[in-house]
Amino acid sequence: MRNISDIIEEYLKATIQRTGGDPLEIKRGDIAKKFQCVPSQINYVIQTRFTLEKGYQVESKRGGGGYIRIIKVSPHDELALLDHMISMIGNHIDQHTAENMIIRLYEEQAVTKRETNLMISVVSRDNYQLQMSQRDEVRAKILKAMLETLKYRETN
Structure with missing residues (x-):
């Protein structure tokens, strides 16, 4: 059974898709009414499911005429996506x-399902018997190495 957060996320993503890539402007209270939930539930969904690493940019304006604007960020090409992700990682990254x-x-079709599963298994905290800060540092180095490798596909 799906929870309310999943339903709200699905609705917002479908709405973004219908707009053809245009920014989606919503009022938190209107969406909360539609799904009969508290406005903080909308905040939670946006803060956890519409992040930069997931390909979304969120802007908000508070007050009476306030809004939340969700923009689907699309890379120019696969190389730009990989470079952007490498720059986002920094020296530490959590699982x-x-x-x-x-x-x-x-989702951007830069890797196969098999590659996805392989990469997710490599970044799992179960593989690192270290303190958290060290684990996040090692994970960042390994993820960067995988992304750098993806930049150079085989030509044979």
Whole structure:
């Protein structure tokens, strides 16, 4: 059974898709009424499901005429996507963020399902018997190495 967050996410993504890539402007209260939930539930969905590593940019304006604008960010090409992700990683990355980035690669058709599963298994915290900060540092280095490798496909 799907929860309310999944339903709201699905609705917002479908609405973005229907707009043909144009930014989606919503009022938090209107969406909360539509799904009969509290406005903070809308905040939660947007903050956790519409992040930059998942390919979304979110802008908001508070107040009476306030809105939340969700923009689907599309890379110019696969190389630009990989370069952007490498620059986002920095020196540390947690497992959840790394997985989101890998899933985005799959959604953008930059990797196969098999490559996705392989990459997700590599960034799993179960593979690193280290303190959290060290684990996030090692994960960042490994993810960057995988992304760099993806930039150079075989030509044979």
